Amino acid sequence: MKGLLYVVATPIGNLEDITLRALRILKEVDLIAAEDTRHSLKLLNHYGIEKPLLSYWSEREKVRSEEVISHLKAGRSVALISDAGTPGISDPGAVLIRRAIEEGIEIIPVPGPSALIAALSVSGLPAEEFLFCGFLPPRKTERLRKLEELKYEKRTVVFYEAPHRLLETVEDMIEVFGDRKVMIAKELTKLHEKFMRGTLKDVYSKLQDSVIAGEYVIVLEGSPGMITSIEEALEEVKALMKKGMGRKEAVRIISGLYNISSKELYDRSLHHGERNS
Numbered sequence: 487m488k489g490l491l492y493v494v495a496t497p498i499g500n501l502e503d504i505t506l507r508a509l510r511i512l513k514e515v516d517l518i519a520a521e522d523t524r525h526s527l528k529l530l531n532h533y534g535i536e537k538p539l540l541s542y543w544s545e546r547e548k549v550r551s552e553e554v555i556s557h558l559k560a561g562r563s564v565a566l567i568s569d570a571g572t573p574g575i576s577d578p579g580a581v582l583i584r585r586a587i588e589e590g591i592e593i594i595p596v597p598g599p600s601a602l603i604a605a606l607s608v609s610g611l612p613a614e615e616f617l618f619c620g621f622l623p624p625r626k627t628e629r630l631r632k633l634e635e636l637k638y639e640k641r642t643v644v645f646y647e648a649p650h651r652l653l654e655t656v657e658d659m660i661e662v663f664g665d666r667k668v669m670i671a672k673e674l675t676k677l678h679e680k681f682m683r684g685t686l687k688d689v690y691s692k693l694q695d696s697v698i699a700g701e702y703v704i705v706l707e708g709s710p711g712m713i714t715s716i717e718e719a720l721e722e723v724k725a726l727m728k729k730g731m732g733r734k735e736a737v738r739i740i741s742g743l744y745n746i747s748s749k750e751l752y753d754r755s756l757h758h759g760e761r762n763s
Contacts, residue, residue: 490591492566519566551581604671609642672700
């Protein structure tokens with residue numbers, strides 16, 4: 487009989503945030519697969535949990551996943567944890583989860599702390615619908631391209647960002663989105679937890695006077711604007727193309743966002759370009 491794979495959420499900072507169920511599972515399983523065993527030992531030692539540990543960090547994830555699968559096939563139960571939050575959500579773990587699915591192994595989620603939800607819940611921005619984008623591309627050109635794709639997204643958008651890229655990312659957001667409302671959360675649930683709310687320009691100014699270190703969540707207001715005519719849509723396609731995006735991709739983004747026929751928009755954009763050349 488195959489073992490069970492538990493996907494266990496762990497605290498994102500404050501160790502008291504772990505659930506009673508998570509603690510029970512970690513105590514009962516045969517093996518714990520951890521992103522970084524050194525990091526996870528802080529949590530396990532705090533709660534007096536002693537279990538065999540297997541690391542699956544970074545490029546070792548694929549190889550280590552096969553080791554975990556062999557344990558599961560042998561009937562051993564395994565808890566999958568990342569350094570913080572939920573495995574597979576902007577964290578390692580997805581490789582093992584996919585392999586377990588392929589092998590017909592039962593997977594049981596053990597939910598808990600989430601930086602995404604924690605930040606969204608105190609942002610003051612609409613949370614009925616939202617879009618989570620994880621980490622933006624590290625290179626500026628690719629980051630700008632991704633932000634351009636999100637320019638007309640009407641839902642609240644949530645990002646994670648590393649400290650060494652934070653200022654550049656907010657600068658790029660100002661360039662693409664203008665001065666929308668935003669909340670940036672620093673070091674959620676930790677000793678130096680901080681929330682900065684305002685417009686992008688306001689928060690950028692605050693960041694310049696702050697020590698930038700730790701982990702950040704950016705919660706951004708969705709697009710307030712609406713395209714009301716095909717002519718406005720054509721202008722938006724043209725604007726994206728000027729920034730280096732291909733015609734087909736620009737048409738796909740604008741037509742999808744505003745429920746306009748992609749064929750009509752593409753054909754009209756060809757003539758629109760001729761008229762304005």
